[in-house]
Each structure stands twice: as structure tokens, then as C-alpha cells.
Amino acid sequence: MNTDSIHPALRQMYLHSFEVLAQGLNAGDRYPEVWIRDLATFIEIQARVVEPSVLREALLRFFAFQQPDGSILDGFTPKGSSRDAYNFYTSDLLPDWLGHKNSVETDQESSLVIALKHYVHATGDVDFLHETVDGMTVMDRLERALNWMRTRRWSEPHGLVWNATTIDWGDGQAIRNWEEDAQGHPLTPERLPELTELNEQSHPALCIYTNALFSLALTDFAWLSEQIGRDPTAIQRENDALRQSIRDVLWDAEHLKFRPHVYLEKGSPFPADFDENAIHYHGGTAVAMQAGILSVEEMRQVFAILQANVAAAGARSVGLTIWPLYNVPSLNNSLFIKPFNYQNGGDWPWWGARVPQSLAQHGLYAEAAEALLPIARMMEEAGGFHEWYLPDGTPRGAAGFRGAAGVFAKAAELLGRNA
Numbered sequence: 001m002n003t004d005s006i007h008p009a010l011r012q013m014y015l016h017s018f019e020v021l022a023q024g025l026n027a028g029d030r031y032p033e034v035w036i037r038d039l040a041t042f043i044e045i046q047a048r049v050v051e052p053s054v055l056r057e058a059l060l061r062f063f064a065f066q067q068p069d070g071s072i073l074d075g076f077t078p079k080g081s082s083r084d085a086y087n088f089y090t091s092d093l094l095p096d097w098l099g100h101k102n103s104v105e106t107d108q109e110s111s112l113v114i115a116l117k118h119y120v121h122a123t124g125d126v127d128f129l130h131e132t133v134d135g136m137t138v139m140d141r142l143e144r145a146l147n148w149m150r151t152r153r154w155s156e157p158h159g160l161v162w163n164a165t166t167i168d169w170g171d172g173q174a175i176r177n178w179e180e181d182a183q184g185h186p187l188t189p190e191r192l193p194e195l196t197e198l199n200e201q202s203h204p205a206l207c208i209y210t211n212a213l214f215s216l217a218l219t220d221f222a223w224l225s226e227q228i229g230r231d232p233t234a235i236q237r238e239n240d241a242l243r244q245s246i247r248d249v250l251w252d253a254e255h256l257k258f259r260p261h262v263y264l265e266k267g268s269p270f271p272a273d274f275d276e277n278a279i280h281y282h283g284g285t286a287v288a289m290q291a292g293i294l295s296v297e298e299m300r301q302v303f304a305i306l307q308a309n310v311a312a313a314g315a316r317s318v319g320l321t322i323w324p325l326y327n328v329p330s331l332n333n334s335l336f337i338k339p340f341n342y343q344n345g346g347d348w349p350w351w352g353a354r355v356p357q358s359l360a361q362h363g364l365y366a367e368a369a370e371a372l373l374p375i376a377r378m379m380e381e382a383g384g385f386h387e388w389y390l391p392d393g394t395p396r397g398a399a400g401f402r403g404a405a406g407v408f409a410k411a412a413e414l415l416g417r418n419a
Contacts, residue, residue, distance in 0.1 A: 007369070007419065010412040013376045013385075017405035017412075020385050022049040025058050028387055028398030032082055033075035034058055036108050040115040041350065042406025047122035055119055056128060062112055063133040063141050064093040070141075070148035072108040073099040074171075085192045093134060102196040104164035104173040106153045106210050109145040110217035116142060117220035126227045139228060142221060149214065155264060159245035160211050164202040165261055165269055168281040168321055169209040169351070170343035172335045174269040175201040179334055195335075203269045205261035208250050209284035215242050215291040246293055252277075256301050258285060271330055280309055280323050283351040289358035296362045303359060303367050313345065315391045317374040319352025321345055346388035346396065349375045350403040353411040360411070365418035372411050379404070 003011045025046075027038040043055060065073045073089075076099045082088070086100035101108065116138070120126060129139040136144075153161050164173040172195045194201075218239040222232035250258050260279050261268070270276055285306070289299055309323035310316070325345045326336040335344055352375050356368035378393045379385055385404040387397025 005416050006412050007373075007415055007417050009373055010376050010415070013379055014409055014412045016384060017045070017409040018049050020400050020405040021046040021402055021409075023400060024402075025050070025054070027075075027403060028385075028401040030083070030387075030398035033077040034061075035075040036062055036072065036115060037074070037105075037111040038403045040111040040118065041403045043115050044118035044122050045406045045409045046402070047119065052119075052123045052125060055123070056125065059112075059116060059119060059128075059138075060131070060133060061094060061097065063138060065089075065091045065097075065099040066133075066141055066145065069152065070109075070144035070146075071101065071152070072112050072145050072148075073101045074105075074108055075100065085190050087193050087197065102171040103198045104166055104196055104202065105169075105171050106149060106161050106163040107169070107213050109149050110210075110213045112145060113142055113217040113221050113224075114213075117224055120224065120227065129224060129228050139224065142224070146217070146221065155206060158206055158249050158262070159241060160206045160249060161214050162204045162206055162264060163210050164198055165205045165263075166207075167326060167335060167343040168207070168260075169283040169287075170321075170335070171196055172333075172343070173202055174328075174331060174336055175199075175333060176330075177332050179332065195333075201269075203266045204264040205268075206249060206264070207261055207284060208246065208258035208281060208288055211242065211246050211250065212284060212287040212291045212293055215239055215246070215293065216287070218242065219291070243291075243293055246288070251293075256298065256305060257281075258288065269331070270328055274328060278324060279326070280305065281321075282306055282309070282318060282323070282355075283321055283348070286318075286351055286354040286358070290354055296364070299358060299362060300364060300367065303355065303364075303371065306355065307370070313340075313391065315340075315345075315347055316378045316389065316393050317347055317349070317352045318355045318371050319347040319349045319375060319389070321348055321351065340391055342388065342397075345391075347378070347391065347393075348388045348404070349379060349385070350387070350401065350407055353404070353407040356411045357407070357414050360414035360416075360418070365415065368411070368415045369419040372408075372415055375408065376412075379408070 006014050025034045027035050076097050088098035088100050131138050155162050222235040225232045306318050313323050328336045356372040359368035382395040385401045386395035387401045
């Protein structure tokens with residue numbers, strides 16, 4: 001592989017990313033599942049080192065698990081392989097597999113559209129859109145998935161999609177009396193669905209990640225529609241309205257940041273004296289940059305704020321998920337108490353590397369290099385791609401984390417040798 005076009009300081013990790021991506025479609029060494037939100041972020045690069053037929057089969061499995069109402073699952077795994085106690089369900093089309101859905105999030109349907117677009121764009125396999133699963137074409141199933149979001153997760157007064165209250169893009173919700181042991185495992189494994197599925201403690205809210213990802217999905221669905229001769233005009237209009245709603249409802253122009261949550265009928269789960277609006281959501285902001293919701297000048301200004309947050313936190317990179325951190329002891333929920341733990345301030349290259357992608361795409365090469373080089377150093381020092389890192393660069397979570405490998409490789413290519 002010719003790496004002459006890659007910044008010299010990024011080449012080692014760039015080459016390693018393809019080694020990691022060639023090893024499988026599951027998220028990382030800890031996870032046997034193939035997750036759609038992960039796959040959507042690395043399938044574009046992975047298509048260079050994995051046979052298209054393997055990717056095609058995996059995407060078809062997501063459609064085989066699609067529910068009659070159109071909803072898409074998080075991930076699937078062979079029976080008996082998972083380490084986690086999700087509420088698994090089955091598909092008559094795949095009797096040897098299990099699937100599950102973290103319903104506190106509303107990103108699975110968008111992620112599948114994005115994954116399909118990347119697959120078709122990378123392989124040229126337009127015929128895949130006409131493939132049928134249980135009598136319905138892939139393209140029509142994508143439309144059904146989007147309709148599920150438009151009907152089951154839509155806030156009409158706001159013109160936005162809702163999800164449960166989580167930390168930025170996270171899949172654990174703000175509920176009371178949910179703890180973890182010292183190793184980060186649920187005290188009672190069967191209680192995991194309390195954290196990851198909608199229930200009586202859930203607080204519906206609007207956030208930037210979910211809606212920026214939906215905007216990306218609509219952009220990609222319009223492109224897919226054009227590939228099979230369908231008029232994308234209505235989808236583009238829908239996307240324009242969504243993007244305007246994001247600006248109107250979620251963008252805080254005074255502070256150059258997105259509001260963490262705008263709450264619906266149940267209000268906030270946090271105490272009245274907790275200032276959640278002070279928190280910056282780095283992951284959702286990165287996706288908003290990818291979706292073009294911020295202007296180039298706003299990107300420049302927001303990136304400066306993100307970097308200031310990294311310095312204030314004593315962190316290594318813009319993969320820092322949020323700043324300041326949640327510290328809400330009254331929840332008795334370790335996700336919202338432990339500092340720099342997991343989604344509460346962990347450093348995730350999977351998200352941080354999306355920032356330099358957008359900066360480089362808009363010619364902000366110095367800023368892109370400033371964002372990406374520290375990520376590369378941190379991962380190189382830790383010996384590879386891990387799920388997330390502590391502020392001192394200590395790796396945590398799964399090794400061989402393919403999402404991080406995919407977004408880093410793409411960012412390295414977009415930056416090139418520019419700085």
C-alpha cells in the first residue's frame with residue numbers, strides 16, 4: 001500500500017488500521033457482536049481489505065432482523081457468543097443468530113442507511129439496493145426504517161428526533177440505582193437492559209448526535225435514491241427542514257455549542273441545581289461538523305473551544321467525549337458519577353478522529369493536524385486501536401477497536417501531507 005500521501009507521523013497507525021479492519025466485522029476484541037453504529041463508521045475503509053460478499057452478507061443480516069414496524073437492531077451475534085445480558089430476540093430468517101436493540105438510542109436506522117451508502121459507493125454494487133429480504137427490497141426496507149424514526153421517535157413541535165437521556169452519543173441512560181463493580185460490569189448482569197432500554201425511568205430528550213446523524217442518513221438516502229433513478233427532491237427538502245430545526249432548537253449561538261438536551265414532557269432527570277447546559281458534547285458536535293450543520297468559520301471557532309476543553313480536562317485529544325463531566329451522585333448511576341469513565345469523559349479516537357475529517361474537508365489543514373496528531377501519538381504509545389483511553393493515555397475497553405481504525409484511516413487520508 002502506497003503511503004506517500006499520508007502525513008509521516010500518521011503512517012504507522014494508518015497501516016495498522018488496515019490490519020485491524022481485515023480481522024473481522026465485530027466492533028473489537030471484547031465484542032462478538034456486529035454493531036451497526038460501529039460498522040457504519042468503518043465499512044467504507046474496510047471494503048478495501050474485506051471481500052464485498054462478506055460485507056453484503058452482514059448488511060443483509062440487519063435487514064433479516066428488521067421488525068415489522070421498520071426498526072433496526074443494534075447488533076447480531078451467533079447464539080451463545082455474547083458476554084452481555086441483553087434482551088436478545090431471534091429472526092426466522094436467521095435461526096442460529098441473536099439480535100438486540102438498545103432502545104435508549106435512535107441511531108440504528110440512520111447508521112444502517114449510512115453503512116449502505118458507504119458500501120455501495122465503495123464497491124459499486126448498486127444491484128444490492130434491489131436485493132430482496134423476505135419479499136421486500138433493500139431500498140424499500142431502508143425507507144421503512146426511516147419511517148419508523150419519522151413516526152415512532154419524532155417530536156412534531158420541534159421537528160426533531162428524540163431518544164432517552166444519555167451522555168452525548170452513549171447507550172446508557174440516566175436512571176437511578178444502577179451501579180457497576182470495580183471491573184465495570186453490572187452488579188447483576190440481568191439488569192443491563194434497565195440501562196439500555198426505554199422504561200418508566202426514561203426521560204425523552206432531543207440531542208445533537210441523534211439528529212445530526214439523521215441528517216447524514218437523509219443525505220445518504222438521497223444519494224442512494226439517485227443511484228436507482230428515484231427523485232431525491234423530497235428527501236432533500238426534509239433534510240433542509242431538519243437542519244433548520246437543529247439550528248433553531250439545539251444550537252446555542254451565544255456560546256458556540258450545542259445544548260446537551262432539550263427535554264420533552266417528562267423534563268430533566270437531573271437535580272434542579274445541576275447545570276447541564278454548561279457541558280459540551282464533543283461527539284455530537286463532531287457528527288454535526290460531518291453533516292455540514294456548522295459553517296466553516298463556526299467549525300474553526302468550535303474547534304478552538306474543544307481544544308480549550310481538552311486542556312482544561314488534562315486530556316490527550318479531542319476524543320474527550322464531554323467537558324465538564326457529569327457528577328450526579330443522586331442518580332446512583334456510575335455512568336453519571338465516575339470521572340473520565342467510559343462516555344463520561346473517556347477519550348475516544350472513534351469520535352475524536354471525526355473532527356479532523358471535517359476540518360480537512362473544508363481546508364482547515366492546520367487545525368486538522370492539530371486534532372489528529374495527538375490521537376495518533378496516544379494510540380501508538382498504547383500499542384494500537386483501543387475503545388477508549390484515560391486522560392493519561394492508558395487504554396480501556398476493547399482492543400482492536402475497528403471503529404477507531406476506520407475513522408482514523410479516513411482522517412489520515414483527508415489530511416494527507418497537509419499541515
